[in-house]
Amino acid sequence: MKKNPEPYIKLNGYEIEDLNYTNNVETLKSYSEGFVFEPNFSLTKDKLHAKLTVKVSILVEKNSNSKNRGISMTINGFFSISEDIVNDEKKVAQSLIVNGTAILFPYVRSIISMISGLDSAQTVLLPTINTTDLFGN
Secondary structure, three states, rough: OOOOOOOOEEEEEEEEEEEEEEEEEEEEEEOOOEOOOOOOOEEEOOOOOEEEEEEEEEOOOOOOOOEEEEEEEEEEEEEEEEOOOOHHHHHHHHHHHHHHHHHHHHHHHHHHHHHHHOOOOOOOOOOOOOOOHHHHH
């Protein structure tokens, strides 16, 4: 049972570690087809803070009005972990992967949409994701 009404994790901030946008044919060869999404996290020694890293890439196929484009980014979210769950590794992992990703993903979608719209009328809007399924994977 939860001891206090605080959330299990709390976002303290985020940073864009890496952001790439390209229509260079040679660079695009390194992109996987479609949408790729990879969350990963690390904890401090006291397990009260975590960094959730989300890597995203998307290869957008050309249409009659545009070239192929690739967008990749890495974003880091910095979280505080509730003392209620620090000793339950599974709960911490689940909270970060499921809830942390749900917290960060709107930033990812917004950034990619904004960047892709700067040079094309074909703005990229990433699909929504079911973060609940991420923990099982």
